[in-house]
Amino acid sequence: MSDQPASLHPQTLVLHGGSYRSDPATGAVAVPIYQTTSYQFQDTGHAERLFALDELGFIYSRVANPTTDAFETRIAAVEGGAAALALASGQAASAYSVLNVAGAGDNIVSSTDLYGGTWALFAATLKHFGVEVRFVDPADPENFRRATDARTRAYYAESLPNPKLEVFPIGEVAAIGRELGVPLIVDNTAAPLTIRPFEHGAAVVVYSATKYIGGHGTSIGGVIIDGGNFPWAEHADRFPTLTQPDPSYHGATWLEKAAPLGPVAYVLRARAVLLRDIGAAVAPQNVFQFIQGLETLPLRVRQHNENAIAVANFLKDRPEVSHVIFPAFQTGENARRAQAYLHGGYGALVGFELKGGKEAGRKFINALKLLYHVANIGDARSLAIHPATTTHSQLSEADQLLTGVTPGYVRLSVGIEYIDDIVNDLTQALEASGA
Numbered sequence: 001m002s003d004q005p006a007s008l009h010p011q012t013l014v015l016h017g018g019s020y021r022s023d024p025a026t027g028a029v030a031v032p033i034y035q036t037t038s039y040q041f042q043d044t045g046h047a048e049r050l051f052a053l054d055e056l057g058f059i060y061s062r063v064a065n066p067t068t069d070a071f072e073t074r075i076a077a078v079e080g081g082a083a084a085l086a087l088a089s090g091q092a093a094s095a096y097s098v099l100n101v102a103g104a105g106d107n108i109v110s111s112t113d114l115y116g117g118t119w120a121l122f123a124a125t126l127k128h129f130g131v132e133v134r135f136v137d138p139a140d141p142e143n144f145r146r147a148t149d150a151r152t153r154a155y156y157a158e159s160l161p162n163p164k165l166e167v168f169p170i171g172e173v174a175a176i177g178r179e180l181g182v183p184l185i186v187d188n189t190a191a192p193l194t195i196r197p198f199e200h201g202a203a204v205v206v207y208s209a210t211k212y213i214g215g216h217g218t219s220i221g222g223v224i225i226d227g228g229n230f231p232w233a234e235h236a237d238r239f240p241t242l243t244q245p246d247p248s249y250h251g252a253t254w255l256e257k258a259a260p261l262g263p264v265a266y267v268l269r270a271r272a273v274l275l276r277d278i279g280a281a282v283a284p285q286n287v288f289q290f291i292q293g294l295e296t297l298p299l300r301v302r303q304h305n306e307n308a309i310a311v312a313n314f315l316k317d318r319p320e321v322s323h324v325i326f327p328a329f330q331t332g333e334n335a336r337r338a339q340a341y342l343h344g345g346y347g348a349l350v351g352f353e354l355k356g357g358k359e360a361g362r363k364f365i366n367a368l369k370l371l372y373h374v375a376n377i378g379d380a381r382s383l384a385i386h387p388a389t390t391t392h393s394q395l396s397e398a399d400q401l402l403t404g405v406t407p408g409y410v411r412l413s414v415g416i417e418y419i420d421d422i423v424n425d426l427t428q429a430l431e432a433s434g435a
């Protein structure tokens with residue numbers, strides 16, 4: 001839980017939000033790396049209360065750690081949520097966010113526009129767990145309603161999915177979910193601070209902290225943030241994991257267990273059951289990097305967003321480029337969604353199509369000198385990738401087109417370098433692409 005007044009701005013909360021003020025043992029201001037597996041109990045009564053979750057404290061670092069706690073309470077405050085759970089990767093965060101409410105025989109309804117790793121998790125691995133994922137086109141929010149039945153446990157979507165970069169209708173789908181008793185989980189990895197899913201009715205936000213939050217390409221991690229805003233008890237039949245007695249906690253329900261702590265049943269259960277049993281615990285060393293990243297996130301996001309607008313405008317006028325994919329350039333309903341959900345910029349991802357197709361894509365990438373050629377986004381450095389020869393190369397050309405990847409498509413994750421240096425590198429690589 002966050003101890004800070006809700007009135008502080010996110011730019012302040014990244015530095016001051018959450019439970020950590022200074023280290024209780026030493027007064028250290030920077031959050032120390034608590035490189036320990038276990039914690040001395042005061043006496044047997046203390047140990048008993050901790051194990052029963054009647055008192056919150058540290059037992060064993062698989063389930064909770066003071067460094068991680070500082071990060072979790074701070075990012076919950078920044079996002080405007082009630083509590084958070086940090087995990088070993090973004091993949092663990094998306095998997096746990098679903099498995100926390102869905103089991104064998106249940107289903108979730110997901111947007112088709114997903115990160116490749118999430119797509120594989122949903123289309124194949126969750127199926128092996130007996131969880132059905134119903135994929136629907138987010139162009140029409142009503143598709144979510146049509147796919148919902150009594151065993152639907154959640155809606156899932158990415159706020160700003162690439163390669164299409166069409167903003168998800170968060171408010172529209174969250175409203176349908178609230179009508180039917182289904183929480184919306186939003187992966188906001190591509191647009192922290194720029195998109196604020198809880199303000200539009202999302203119930204849960206997940207991040208790959210690997211990307212903008214870490215921000216420097218050093219560490220893999222993820223986080224689940226509980227908005228504390230979903231009325232689980234009103235839809236008790238839909239959420240047995242939260243409303244039915246859990247034998248591993250003396251038959252208490254997670255709603256009852258969480259009640260003294262606030263509206264945090266969802267994320268408390270994810271920690272006390274999924275993290276305890278499946279164990280995708282994040283290393284405190286990595287959490288330290290995420291804390292450093294979070295502290296400057298607003299500054300970096302501002303520069304990323306500003307540079308991306310400049311890069312998109314530059315590309316639009318280039319003779320080698322047939323089409324620039326960027327939320328600012330969309331029309332119709334997609335433009336309305338970009339306007340409604342993006343604030344202070346359009347994110348740092350810019351896609352473009354080279355007239356010369358696949359061969360031009362290869363030449364462009366190979367000519368880059370400043371931009372890195374990597375399968376990542378959200379680094380402070382500018383990054384580029386040619387999906388047709390890398391991330392999407394296993395798909396047939398027809399399937400690539402369905403996901404929005406044309407042969408000449410290049411994705412940029414625009415960094416925070418001096419803008420002229422980025423543009424100069426793009427210029428010489430475009431000239432070398434022969435398009």
Ligand SMILES: *Cc1c(COP(=O)(O)O)cnc(C)c1O
Nearest residue numbers: 089090091115187189208210221
């Ligand atoms: C990278 C990414 C993930 C997965 O995160 P990892 O930290 O790599 O496990 C999930 N969603 C999106 C949108 C991503 O970009």
